[in-house]
Amino acid sequence: MSGQQGYMKALRCRECGQEYPLEARHVCEFDFGPLEVVYDYQAAKEKLTREVVASRPQNMWRYAELLPVAGEPTVGREVGFTPLIKADRLAERLGIRELWIKNDAVNYPTLSFKDRVVSVALSRAREMGFEVVACASTGNLANSVAANAAASGMKAFVFIPHDLEKGKVVNSLIYDANVIGIKGHYDEVNRLCAEIAGKYSWAFVNVNMRPYYAEGSKSQGFEIMEQLGWEIPRHTVVPMASGSLLTKIHKSYQEAVKVGLVEEAEYSVHGAQATGCSPISQAFKEGQDFFKPVKPDTIAKSLAIGTPADGFYALKVFKETGAASDDVSDDEIREGISLLAETEGIFSETAGGVTVGVAKKLIASGAIPADDSAVLCITGNGLKTLDAVENHVGETREIAPSLREFDALLDSDKELTSPTK
Numbered sequence: 485m486s487g488q489q490g491y492m493k494a495l496r497c498r499e500c501g502q503e504y505p506l507e508a509r510h511v512c513e514f515d516f517g518p519l520e521v522v523y524d525y526q527a528a529k530e531k532l533t534r535e536v537v538a539s540r541p542q543n544m545w546r547y548a549e550l551l552p553v554a555g556e557p558t559v560g561r562e563v564g565f566t567p568l569i570k571a572d573r574l575a576e577r578l579g580i581r582e583l584w585i586k587n588d589a590v591n592y593p594t595l596s597f598k599d600r601v602v603s604v605a606l607s608r609a610r611e612m613g614f615e616v617v618a619c620a621s622t623g624n625l626a627n628s629v630a631a632n633a634a635a636s637g638m639k640a641f642v643f644i645p646h647d648l649e650k651g652k653v654v655n656s657l658i659y660d661a662n663v664i665g666i667k668g669h670y671d672e673v674n675r676l677c678a679e680i681a682g683k684y685s686w687a688f689v690n691v692n693m694r695p696y697y698a699e700g701s702k703s704q705g706f707e708i709m710e711q712l713g714w715e716i717p718r719h720t721v722v723p724m725a726s727g728s729l730l731t732k733i734h735k736s737y738q739e740a741v742k743v744g745l746v747e748e749a750e751y752s753v754h755g756a757q758a759t760g761c762s763p764i765s766q767a768f769k770e771g772q773d774f775f776k777p778v779k780p781d782t783i784a785k786s787l788a789i790g791t792p793a794d795g796f797y798a799l800k801v802f803k804e805t806g807a808a809s810d811d812v813s814d815d816e817i818r819e820g821i822s823l824l825a826e827t828e829g830i831f832s833e834t835a836g837g838v839t840v841g842v843a844k845k846l847i848a849s850g851a852i853p854a855d856d857s858a859v860l861c862i863t864g865n866g867l868k869t870l871d872a873v874e875n876h877v878g879e880t881r882e883i884a885p886s887l888r889e890f891d892a893l894l895d896s897d898k899e900l901t902s903p904t905k
Contacts, residue, residue, distance in 0.1 A: 560603020705736025756842035
């Protein structure tokens with residue numbers, strides 16, 4: 485690393501450009517704009533070549549010069565470098581020439597893209613001397629903070645809406661984290677956490693540590709480009725809760741050009757939301773620059789943020805990259821989950837159903853041309869949201885341990901022997 489700050493230069497307000505020291509702060513004191521990490525791109529360019537990246541272990545830290553940790557990472561060293569899968573069967577069903585799946589449903593250790601942002605936030609928190617970490621979460625972040633804190637010997641508090649999917653609650657409790665269920669929706673949980681962060685000297689990964697935490701999402705974009713042979717994909721479809729993942733994937737494409745890892749190219753980063761919580765996509769469809777907050781009502785609980793922190797910036801990305809945004813109903817979400825599972829053998833959580841469902845709409849409308857190529861970002865594992873689909877899948881057929889009964893079953897149900905879709 486290059487000095488005590490690594491390749492980081494400062495925290496900079498995304499609105500007025502005011503710069504701040506690399507501390508645990510997340511808003512500008514002049515206009516309350518969000519702060520973002522900026523880097524010494526010239527220094528990073530001299531170090532971070534394709535050859536250097538290829539020589540490093542296959543995890544997200546192979547792009548360390550563009551991640552906000554000053555020294556060696558101490559949390560989540562094995563996170564990232566998830567598969568990029570060529571999805572020919574799904575491409576045929578959606579009606580597009582070429583399709584890729586970036587599959588963070590198998591990310592380490594908690595099967596979601598949140599392991600990326602948490603490993604960065606906790607590594608940086610350790611550098612800054614924090615011993616207690618915390619978060620406001622719709623589920624996946626809680627799981628990742630709990631797991632990574634346990635593995636690194638840090639104390640964790642995770643705050644969640646009280647009605648989250650049971651699988652995600654258990655997946656936080658198992659790590660012996662302090663799990664606090666709040667009787668309210670995510671935006672109320674987040675407001676409470678902002679107050680707690682102001683009173684206690686804890687590292688709240690998505691409050692006072694947010695500028696560092698958010699940068700971890702860029703690693704997904706870096707990996708996509710490397711796995712495509714160092715090219716920016718023409719179209720990327722990203723699920724949106726706060727909108728941060730989408731804006732950071734966009735930033736990763738820009739930074740890769742700045743440091744010479746890829747050639748500049750035309751690209752579009754599209755957004756996907758659930759209709760029951762779609763403030764960003766609704767603003768896009770209405771041609772607005774600002775979204776209206778909503779009260780979430782959707783099975784896609786991991787995307788249920790009615791006041792998305794990066795919504796305004798996601799809308800800017802659509803304009804800058806000529807992209808589109810859409811949303812899908814609960815039934816369309818289940819359809820998307822099933823379609824991905826049936827065609828590519830990938831079981832995603834509800835957010836994945838949102839991504840697939842919206843991609844289907846964008847291809848049908850021509851927003852993503854049928855003769856183009858696209859990458860769909862799948863961010864979490866379906867084993868965490870079984871309750872969303874358990875009454876909407878097929879049933880087991882029970883027989884005695886008898887060949888005669890099995891033969892009779894085949895004779896009575898021709899669908900069992902029909903060709904695969």
